[in-house]
Amino acid sequence: MRQLIAAVLLACGGLVVGARASGGAGEPAPTRGTLEAALETISADEIKADIFFLASDELGGRDTVSPGQRVAARFIRSRLERLGIAPGAPTGYFYEYPLVSPRLREADTWLRLRAGETELECVFAGDYWFSPGTPRDLQLEGDVIFGGECDKRAIGKLDVAGKWVLALDEGKLFGDVETDLLERGALGLLLTPAEKYSKKPYAERFDGQVASMRRGDVSWPRTDASGNVKPQLPVLYVSRATLGRAWSKAAGKDSELPKPGPETVLRATHRRAYLGDGGRVMAENVCGWIPGSDPKLKDEVILISAHYDHVGTSTRDGQIYNGADDNGSGTTGLLALAEALVTRAPLRRSVMLLWVSGEEKGLWGSQAWTQNPWLPDNAKPLCNLNIDMIGRNAPDKLLITPTSKRAEYNGLVRLAEQMAPLEGFPELGSCDAYWGRSDHANFAKNLKIPVAFLFSDVHEDYHKPTDDPDKIDYDKIRRVARTVLRMVDGLQADKLDL
């Protein structure tokens, strides 16, 4: 069913492109379906129009996740629909992946410490703190026992199941205690500074994390090898003054903390609530599928990627990082390639076009896709060609990784070396130093396929608010897109040496 839709859509797209190609002046248009005709569809002016939109202030720097990034995704999707390129994800053009966005509902987040009949209401980020971690709505109520110093040996003797454990925080790492308490069914850990506590006061220590939770900054979910979210023990950091108030009520006098032991010293209720879906938020990669025509080779898929996100708007001074080169250039180069491939169709092997998000956050979009790839039917990834920052520096400067100096050097790179000189890049330089810095790294690592990364180097506006569309060399993007098209063409041979 999917492929049938694809064929119909492609036919419609072909008509549109064909009609325009034949409208040119003078010369007869090259025959549709040829490489020449496809190369001609790639236009610097059209790329320029696209970058001026994607890198406009109104898109706010396309941070993952933000309204501007979501608008960019919909712009790309709309273009794919217009071109008649089929959806490349299970439920449409968007391959969605989960991120966490721990935006607290502070009115529904509390800690209550009860001593006898009196209850002390503690204020988040005033009396107690916690780290964003993996957000989860929760409400936990139980007795509190005192474990003394926060070490596994001391706490190991106590029956902690269904209880809170209060312990003294010396500022040391205590991951082993957390794991142990989680395994033994404790509700959570309440920490309060020990006499010899050596770190910054809690208010200062958690300042950045509290601000991050109030903004709802996104992060990659902490998952185990099979992608399940790792359970985490709730850890609350309670100020000594707050705990002292609660304990003095429990003891009926101004008292030091009790001796460690199995007795209940307090009762604690903690509730946490997050905005949205329990602190989960979905981000999208935009995927377009161009099915191959050869009965056998169509199952081999050429993956071509470019990230469309950037770093957003500064929370400090409101400056917008437009990311015209990073990676408006690759995003629009891939859009131009999409149009050219529709003209070149049918190809023998299939092509998946992937505009990924979250690259600037840590290659998240490509990580999600490569950890759980989606391709129709029996299709298998063949190779990945990634383009990121291809619109600046000298017109003939284009870099590639992996070069022959790396073990990952492959036939795809050799193909690039062969095609680039035809488009005004006489020699490809090395960006082996950037091997781990863009999405191809995930395709190589997680799918173990040959990859090639085309890149025209950093510059003085790299990751600055001044990476603007007026500084882009549009003809250069055009020529890189043409190089990629020539490579896709070169990948249609019967036998490939990748």
Ligand SMILES: [Zn+2]
């Ligand atoms: Zn970047």
